Amino acid sequence: MKKLAVILSVAVTLQACDQKPEDIQVSDLHTLCDHLDAMERLLDVALTIPEPPNSEGQNQDVWNHRRLLQRKYIEIRESAGSRFDVERIKECPSWPVVSGRINSAEGITD
DSSP states (O other), X not given: OHHHHHHHHXXXXXXXXXXXXXXXXXXXXXXXXXXXXXHHHHHHHHTTSOSSOOTTTOOHHHHHHHHHHHHHHHHHHHXXXXXXXXXXXXXXXXXXXXXXXXXXXXXXXX
């Protein structure tokens, strides 16, 4: 029985790795730390996209993708705030990394 649980856990983890951050479903996030991990994945991608489109010809599709990631981030943040005591977020293993990214993600996390 334990082996089955481990196999299922690995399968779910591998599937999550293939998922694009903007395709994350809030309904699939069951813990506060799941929400934080999803926010980390969104920030990882969003922070690679400069803001806003510039006169040097930055592709509007790239900027639209960044805005999509921002909307998903806000959706996940609001879900966490309504479902959990967010004061406990610092107990999540990924908090130190994510908190640093949040500080450098002005315009995404607002």
